[in-house]
Amino acid sequence: MRLLAVCDLSKRFGGLAAVDGVSFDVHEGTIKAVIGPNGAGKSTLFNLITGFDRPDVGSVDLLGCNIVGMNPHKVVRAGISRTFQNTQLFEELTALDNVLVGMHTQLRTGFLGGALRLPWTLTEERRARERASYLLRLVGVEQYVMTPAADIPHGMRRLLEIARALAAAPRLLLLDEPAAGLNNRETQSLARTLYRIRDEGVTIVVVEHDMGLVMEVSEEIVVLDRGRKIAEGPPLLIQKDAAVIEAYLGEEGEYV
Amino acid sequence: MRWTRRRLGITLLGVMGIAIAAVPFLTDDRYLLKVLTFVGVNAIVVAGLALLFGYAGQISLGHAAFFGLGAYMSAYLTTTHQTPWLLAVLAGTGIAAAGGLLLALPSLRLKGHYLAMATLGFNEIMSVLFVELRGITGGNNGLSGIPFPSIGSFVIDTPAGIYLLVWGVAALAFLGAANLVRTRPGRAMRALHGSELGAVASGVDTTRLKVQVFALSAALAGLAGALYAHAVGFISPTQFSLEFSILLVAMVVVGGTGSLVGPFFAAVVLTLLQYVHALIPGLGNDVASVIQDWEVDISGMVMILTVIFLPGGFAALVRRKRIGVAVDGETV
Structure with missing residues (x-):
C-alpha cells in the first residue's frame, strides 16, 4: 500500500x-x-x-x-516523525524523559490534570513510562534510562533520538x-x-x-x-x- | 537507596512546612509576621516565574506589572464597589492572566533579548498607567483603606491570619508547580527550553505552550498582587516598578533554572535582604542603612556573579553534587 x-x-x-x-x-x-x-x-x-x-x-x-x-x-x-542530522535532544533531561516528551501527542494530561495529579493522570503517566522503557529497550539504550542526554555517548544519542521519534507512534x-x-x-x-x-x-x-x-x-x-x-x-x-x-x-x- | 533519599527530601519539605506554619504561634511580633508575609507573596510570584523562565526558558521583565494588575484590580473592586474579597482576588488573578495572554500572543514570537525588551516595555507602560488612570488607581497617592480578606462574615484581620492565608496559597502554588513539571505539560516546557526544534519534532505546539505558560505565570503574579494588596491595605505605583520585576528574575536566576526549591530559597533570602535592619537586632544602624541603600545593587551583583560562576544557579550546584554521589534517581 x-x-x-x-x-x-x-x-x-x-x-x-x-x-x-x-x-x-x-x-x-x-x-x-x-x-x-x-x-x-x-x-x-x-x-x-x-x-x-x-x-x-x-x-x-x-x-x-x-x-x-x-x-x-x-x-x-x-x-510522520523524524530525527535530525544534528541530534536535537533535550540535553538536561534523562533518556526516559526525552522519550516521554516524544509521547506528547499520545498523552492527554493538560495543565490542570498535571498540577492536580488527578487519578487518571497518574494512570496515564504510569503507562507512558512503561511504553517509554519498552522503546528504550527496542533501540538498545536501556542502560541510560536515568542518564541526562548530555552524558550519553554519541552513538547512543542517535539511537535515543530514534526512540523519541518512535514514541509519537x-x-x-x-x-x-x-x-x-x-x-x-x-x-x-x-x-x-x-x-x-x-x-x-x-x-x-x-x-x-x-x-x-x-x-x-x-x-x-x-x-x-x-x-x-x-x-x-x-x-x-x-x-x-x-x-x-x-x-x-x-x-x-x-x-x- | 533511591527511596531513602526521596524520603529524606519529603521529610525536609515536611519539616520546612511545619516550621513555616508554626511561626505565628511562636511570635506575635506584628512587623516580623508582616515581613514574612511579603516573603510568601514573593514566593507565589516566583513559583510562576520559575515555570516560565526556569523551566520553559521564556524571560519576562514584566511580572511586577502583572503583580500590580492583580493588586489594583482587587483593591479597586473592594474599595469602590464593595465586591466580596474572594471575587475581587479572582478578578485580580483573571485580569493578570488576560494581560499575560494579550502580551504573550504577539511577543512570544520574539526570542531572547527581544522578548526581554517587549516585556520590559510592557512593565513601563503599566507603570505609567498605574499613575495616570487616577480614577481607578488613585494616581501617585495610590489606593488606601483596602479591606482585610474576608469570606462572608469571617474576616481575617490579624497578621497571623494573613500570614497563614498567604503561605497556604504559596504552598498550593509550589505543590501544583512541582506536580506540573513532572507530567506532560511540564516535560514539554523543559523540552522547549532544551531544544525548540526537538520539541516541535516531538509534536509539541510550542507557540500555544509558551502562551499558556506565560498566562499561568502572569495569573500567579496577579494572585500574589491581590493577596499583597489586602495584606498591606495600601498600594501605590512605586511598588510595581521595573526594579521589582528585575528582583523577581534575580530570584529565579540565583535559585537556579529548572528548579523550584532553588528559586524558593532565593525568594526568601532576597526578600529578607530588604528588611535586614529589622530582623537582625544587633545590626548597627550604619550597616543596616548601607544594605538598604544597596539592596537592589546587591541583588544585581548576586545575579551577575551567579550567571558568571554558577550558570544554572544554586540548584545546579546541589544537583551536580548529588549526581556525583548517586547514579540513579530523578532530579527535580
Missing part, C-alpha cells in the same frame, strides 16, 4: 534550486533510502515533508491527505543520517534496530551517506543530485546506474 506520495516537490533558496521537481512513493512496511552527494537536497527534502519548510510547488500526500502547509507539530500528529519514520559518527559495530547494530522497527509496522525513509548500511537495509533507493532525482530503484540497479556513478565520482570513476 502506498503510504507516502511525494509529487513534483520544489524549493528554491534565492537562485538555488535546493529541491527541484522531486517525486517518489513510499510503500508501507518498507525501508527506503535517499542518497546523494553533499548539497543534493536530502535534508531540505525532509524539511519539506515534515513541515519545517514549505515547498514552492508540489504536494506531499500521507495516505491520500495532502500535508503540505501543515505545521510541523501537526505533521507529527498526522503520523508514527506510521512513517524519517531518519536523517542515523549512522553519522557511528563505528562499524554500532552501524551493524543500527541496521538490526531498523529491521526491528520496520517489523513493528513502522515504514522508514533514511537519508544516509554510509553506503554499506544503505545497500544492506533499503529495499529501494532514491538518488538526488543538485536537487533533482536522477535515479530510483533497488540497490543492485542503483549501483550500476551510469548517472549515479557520474554524480558521485565524476565521469571516469568506478562506484562501490
Whole structure:
C-alpha cells in the first residue's frame, strides 16, 4: 500500500534550486533510502515533508491527505516523525524523559490534570513510562534510562533520538543520517534496530551517506543530485546506474 | 537507596512546612509576621516565574506589572464597589492572566533579548498607567483603606491570619508547580527550553505552550498582587516598578533554572535582604542603612556573579553534587 506520495516537490533558496521537481512513493512496511552527494537536497527534502519548510510547488500526500502547509507539530500528529542530522535532544533531561516528551501527542494530561495529579493522570503517566522503557529497550539504550542526554555517548544519542521519534507512534519514520559518527559495530547494530522497527509496522525513509548500511537495509533507493532525482530503484540497479556513478565520482570513476 | 533519599527530601519539605506554619504561634511580633508575609507573596510570584523562565526558558521583565494588575484590580473592586474579597482576588488573578495572554500572543514570537525588551516595555507602560488612570488607581497617592480578606462574615484581620492565608496559597502554588513539571505539560516546557526544534519534532505546539505558560505565570503574579494588596491595605505605583520585576528574575536566576526549591530559597533570602535592619537586632544602624541603600545593587551583583560562576544557579550546584554521589534517581 502506498503510504507516502511525494509529487513534483520544489524549493528554491534565492537562485538555488535546493529541491527541484522531486517525486517518489513510499510503500508501507518498507525501508527506503535517499542518497546523494553533499548539497543534493536530502535534508531540505525532509524539511519539506515534515513541515519545517514549505515547498514552492508540489504536494506531499500521507495516505491520500495532502500535508503540505501543515505545521510541523501537526505533521507529527498526522503520523510522520523524524530525527535530525544534528541530534536535537533535550540535553538536561534523562533518556526516559526525552522519550516521554516524544509521547506528547499520545498523552492527554493538560495543565490542570498535571498540577492536580488527578487519578487518571497518574494512570496515564504510569503507562507512558512503561511504553517509554519498552522503546528504550527496542533501540538498545536501556542502560541510560536515568542518564541526562548530555552524558550519553554519541552513538547512543542517535539511537535515543530514534526512540523519541518512535514514541509519537508514527506510521512513517524519517531518519536523517542515523549512522553519522557511528563505528562499524554500532552501524551493524543500527541496521538490526531498523529491521526491528520496520517489523513493528513502522515504514522508514533514511537519508544516509554510509553506503554499506544503505545497500544492506533499503529495499529501494532514491538518488538526488543538485536537487533533482536522477535515479530510483533497488540497490543492485542503483549501483550500476551510469548517472549515479557520474554524480558521485565524476565521469571516469568506478562506484562501490 | 533511591527511596531513602526521596524520603529524606519529603521529610525536609515536611519539616520546612511545619516550621513555616508554626511561626505565628511562636511570635506575635506584628512587623516580623508582616515581613514574612511579603516573603510568601514573593514566593507565589516566583513559583510562576520559575515555570516560565526556569523551566520553559521564556524571560519576562514584566511580572511586577502583572503583580500590580492583580493588586489594583482587587483593591479597586473592594474599595469602590464593595465586591466580596474572594471575587475581587479572582478578578485580580483573571485580569493578570488576560494581560499575560494579550502580551504573550504577539511577543512570544520574539526570542531572547527581544522578548526581554517587549516585556520590559510592557512593565513601563503599566507603570505609567498605574499613575495616570487616577480614577481607578488613585494616581501617585495610590489606593488606601483596602479591606482585610474576608469570606462572608469571617474576616481575617490579624497578621497571623494573613500570614497563614498567604503561605497556604504559596504552598498550593509550589505543590501544583512541582506536580506540573513532572507530567506532560511540564516535560514539554523543559523540552522547549532544551531544544525548540526537538520539541516541535516531538509534536509539541510550542507557540500555544509558551502562551499558556506565560498566562499561568502572569495569573500567579496577579494572585500574589491581590493577596499583597489586602495584606498591606495600601498600594501605590512605586511598588510595581521595573526594579521589582528585575528582583523577581534575580530570584529565579540565583535559585537556579529548572528548579523550584532553588528559586524558593532565593525568594526568601532576597526578600529578607530588604528588611535586614529589622530582623537582625544587633545590626548597627550604619550597616543596616548601607544594605538598604544597596539592596537592589546587591541583588544585581548576586545575579551577575551567579550567571558568571554558577550558570544554572544554586540548584545546579546541589544537583551536580548529588549526581556525583548517586547514579540513579530523578532530579527535580
